[in-house]
Amino acid sequence: MALTKADMAENLSRELGLNKREAKDMVESFFWGIIESLEKGQPVRLSGFGNFELRDKNERPGRNPRTGEEIPISARRVVTFRPGQKLKSRVAQHEGSQTASSEEGRGE
Amino acid sequence: MIKSELITNIANRQTHMTDKDVELSVNRLLEYMSNELAGGGRIEIRGFGSFSLHYRPPRNAHNPKTGKKLVTEAKYTPHFKPGKELRERINTSAQHVEIQAFTHEEDEDDDTGSGGYGF
Numbered sequence: 001m002a003l004t005k006a007d008m009a010e011n012l013s014r015e016l017g018l019n020k021r022e023a024k025d026m027v028e029s030f031f032w033g034i035i036e037s038l039e040k041g042q043p044v045r046l047s048g049f050g051n052f053e054l055r056d057k058n059e060r061p062g063r064n065p066r067t068g069e070e071i072p073i074s075a076r077r078v079v080t081f082r083p084g085q086k087l088k089s090r091v092a093q094h095e096g097s098q099t100a101s102s103e104e105g106r107g108e
Numbered sequence: 109m110i111k112s113e114l115i116t117n118i119a120n121r122q123t124h125m126t127d128k129d130v131e132l133s134v135n136r137l138l139e140y141m142s143n144e145l146a147g148g149g150r151i152e153i154r155g156f157g158s159f160s161l162h163y164r165p166p167r168n169a170h171n172p173k174t175g176k177k178l179v180t181e182a183k184y185t186p187h188f189k190p191g192k193e194l195r196e197r198i199n200t201s202a203q204h205v206e207i208q209a210f211t212h213e214e215d216e217d218d219d220t221g222s223g224g225y226g227f
Contacts, residue, residue, distance in 0.1 A: 002150035002158070008140050012133055022124060026133045029118045031156045036117075037109040039197055041205035044109045049138045050186070054198065054207045077202035079195070081159075081188030090146040091161060092183040 005031070038079055050083040111138075145186050155193035162187045 005027045013023040034052060037044050044052040055078050062073040083091070109117075111134065119130040141159065144151055151159040161184040170177045190198070 002152040003140065003144040004152055005154070008137055011140055012136060015136060016129070016132060018125075018129075018133070025122065026118070026125070026130070027137065029121060030114075030134060030137050031153055033114045033117050035156065035194060035197060037114070038194075039201045039205075041201065041207045042109050043208070043210050044114070045210065046111050046114070046138060049142060052188075056202060056207060076199045077207070079157075079188075079190045079198050081186070083186040087142055087145065087186055090142060091186050094146060094148050094161070094184050 046084075048084055048086045050081055050087055053080050053082060054078070055080060148184075153191070155191050157191040157194055158189050160187050160189070161185065 005024075009020070009023040009027045012018050012026060013020055016023075018026065034044050038052060038054060041054065043054055046052075057076050057078060059075045060073050061070060063070045115127070115131045115134050118134065119125070119127045125133075141151055145159060145161060148161065150161075164180075164183050164185055166179050166182045168177065169180050
């Protein structure tokens with residue numbers, strides 16, 4: 001089971017004694033604050049965790065993988081996440097588990 | 109924006125929690141997320157995106173200092189896939205605002221080394 005906003009709010013409530021409403025608002029504000037900054041064109045750096053960065057991509061040729069038809073991929077702005085050194089080393093040490101494979105997180 | 113600015117922004121948007129409590133909360137939230145990934149789990153935040161681990165198989169490499177050949181250990185790296193709402197909002201914002209250079213290099217710069225040799 002993946003960690004969700006509800007789990008995070010529950011943990012905050014239990015560990016910091018926030019009431020359910022406060023904990024839920026706190027979690028919403030956290031993600032809202034990150035999105036708001038990115039929307040203003042400002043990258044977000046969270047020390048110990050990682051950086052959310054922005055990149056403008058030019059239009060490039062693409063094709064429909066099913067039909068082979070050529071369709072240009074329009075210019076767009078994308079968010080990328082660069083994990084911090086601390087998170088990277090903690091995750092790298094993790095020795096395999098059924099929930100962690102290169103297949104996870106694709107195709108959704 | 110760095111973490112302290114995020115904390116200030118959140119604190120300014122509400123009245124019932126002290127700045128200290130907001131700071132504590134933000135630090136806890138980042139811990140929960142890091143812990144989940146360090147334990148091999150996933151994070152799924154609707155509208156925002158999901159974090160998962162990608163497997164990196166062992167590969168042949170060499171120590172750039174000595175030139176000695178080595179095989180890196182297999183490892184996992186964190187991966188973020190932006191959610192639909194975040195993708196759309198960011199893409200729309202491109203029409204209104206420029207991407208700003210980061211202005212706090214001196215504060216929290218050391219955190220994302222490129223690393224990559226796996227030792």
